[in-house]
Amino acid sequence: MTAVRPAELIAVASLNGDEQTKTFENCIKCTVCTVYCPVAKANPEYPGSKQCGPDGERLRLKSPEFFDDVLKLCTNCKRCETACPSGVRIGDIIASARGKHGRKPLSLTTARDFVLSHTDLFGSLATPFAPIVNKLTEQSLVKKAMHHTIQVHDHKSLPKYSHGTFRRWYKKHVADQSQYRRQISYFHGCYVNYNDHSVGQNFIRVMNAMNIGVQLLEREKCCGVPLIANGFHAKAKKNAELNVSQLEKALESRSESVISTSSTCAFTLQEEYPHVLDVDNQKVADKVHLFSRFMFGEWREGNIPKMKPLNKRIVYHTPCHLERSGDHIFTIELLKMIPGLEVQVLDSECCGLAGTYGYKRENYDVSMKIGHGLFEKIDHSQADLAVSDCETCRWQIEENTGLSCVHPLSLIVEALE
Numbered sequence: 001m002t003a004v005r006p007a008e009l010i011a012v013a014s015l016n017g018d019e020q021t022k023t024f025e026n027c028i029k030c031t032v033c034t035v036y037c038p039v040a041k042a043n044p045e046y047p048g049s050k051q052c053g054p055d056g057e058r059l060r061l062k063s064p065e066f067f068d069d070v071l072k073l074c075t076n077c078k079r080c081e082t083a084c085p086s087g088v089r090i091g092d093i094i095a096s097a098r099g100k101h102g103r104k105p106l107s108l109t110t111a112r113d114f115v116l117s118h119t120d121l122f123g124s125l126a127t128p129f130a131p132i133v134n135k136l137t138e139q140s141l142v143k144k145a146m147h148h149t150i151q152v153h154d155h156k157s158l159p160k161y162s163h164g165t166f167r168r169w170y171k172k173h174v175a176d177q178s179q180y181r182r183q184i185s186y187f188h189g190c191y192v193n194y195n196d197h198s199v200g201q202n203f204i205r206v207m208n209a210m211n212i213g214v215q216l217l218e219r220e221k222c223c224g225v226p227l228i229a230n231g232f233h234a235k236a237k238k239n240a241e242l243n244v245s246q247l248e249k250a251l252e253s254r255s256e257s258v259i260s261t262s263s264t265c266a267f268t269l270q271e272e273y274p275h276v277l278d279v280d281n282q283k284v285a286d287k288v289h290l291f292s293r294f295m296f297g298e299w300r301e302g303n304i305p306k307m308k309p310l311n312k313r314i315v316y317h318t319p320c321h322l323e324r325s326g327d328h329i330f331t332i333e334l335l336k337m338i339p340g341l342e343v344q345v346l347d348s349e350c351c352g353l354a355g356t357y358g359y360k361r362e363n364y365d366v367s368m369k370i371g372h373g374l375f376e377k378i379d380h381s382q383a384d385l386a387v388s389d390c391e392t393c394r395w396q397i398e399e400n401t402g403l404s405c406v407h408p409l410s411l412i413v414e415a416l417e
């Protein structure tokens with residue numbers, strides 16, 4: 001299916017990282033970005049998108065001395081970019097500046113940022129001992145200790161690990177996928193690999209019901225988004241280079257596309273690699289899709305599995321990065337195509353967690369303030385379930401509302417005959 005992207009994304013898509021930062025020259029100083037910035041609304045200490053983005057960049061180009069640590073308060077949600085009428089990549093400018101000029105002094109909070117962002121390392125260490133690790137991290141004594149030492153807020157629960165990785169499960173349990181005439185590759189991401197295999201299992205079930213085989217990439221690293229958010233840009237770049245080479249390899253073989261079930265992984269592979277990490281993904285970017293974009297194209301052309309009515313009412317929450325890419329319309333349309341499903345689309349707003357941001361003791365109150373309106377709307381919705389494509393949005397919604405929050409694929413699997 002032909003890519004549908006917001007116009008400003010297309011206009012600047014061919015620019016490299018350095019050229020991207022120059023998009024600040026298009027700023028007409030309207031301050032719309034700051035009005036839409038959820039952090040500026042919730043935290044008076046944050047100067048806002050315009051000042052940290054285009055205004056700050058002019059100064060930083062004169063001298064890196066003008067770099068201000070306050071930039072670490074930006075959640076990288078990109079809501080400013082969605083709002084900007086001039087196509088200024090404000091979030092990218094801020095993220096790149098943090099990578100270029102931000103320092104990581106030796107401290108307990110740097111150690112915390114390292115633990116929260118190196119998902120492959122800690123996922124590989126934790127999954128063999130998942131039952132013990134999960135039990136330990138839910139103990140209030142352990143939470144208190146983390147609160148006072150590495151400053152992970154004790155009101156937060158760390159995500160649970162699965163016992164073993166998704167890749168191991170795939171090798172052992174998935175019947176030969178190459179029997180299908182059509183093949184796609186699956187970028188499963190860290191969350192599916194280490195925390196919740198069910199999203200990946202549901203994806204394979206739905207693809208097979210549409211007569212499409214699912215291959216994993218030969219190798220896959222964390223897409224890099226938690227590393228970017230925590231200032232480990234060099235490591236994120238290394239991951240990006242490996243992932244791009246793996247995507248190229250998969251697309252050169254039998255796979256017609258590479259699909260992600262996580263809105264943030266898909267956005268990072270498509271947009272953050274060239275614009276924040278300066279990694280050329282031009283050969284693959286148009287073939288990497290969020291599951292719903294790919295499936296909507298298939299369903300529209302008649303490759304739609306048989307589904308029974310679900311008779312449920314759900315509220316859909318649009319993740320920030322999905323709003324930015326414009327691909328949320330595909331998920332919403334897919335959900336509406338499930339028979340018997342009543343879909344209420346919530347006003348698009350940030351849930352406040354922003355990956356690892358809301359776990360940090362210093363950000364917790366702001367994170368809750370940002371998400372408050374969304375939590376209230378979900379609690380008053382009288383829906384049976386909340387639905388979102390982003391794993392961290394789902395954690396935040398489940399932790400702060402009375403509803404379970406599921407990935408759209410779990411509803412499609414439930415509807416399969």
Ligand code: SF4
Pocket residue numbers: 026027028029030031032033034049050053054083084085086087088090
């Ligand atoms: S919304 Fe865009 S044009 Fe307006 S101030 Fe912000 S960056 Fe500049």
Ligand code: SF4
Pocket residue numbers: 036037038039040048049052073074075076077078079080081090091094
């Ligand atoms: S990326 Fe989000 S938090 Fe950062 S300046 Fe833009 S709107 Fe504000």
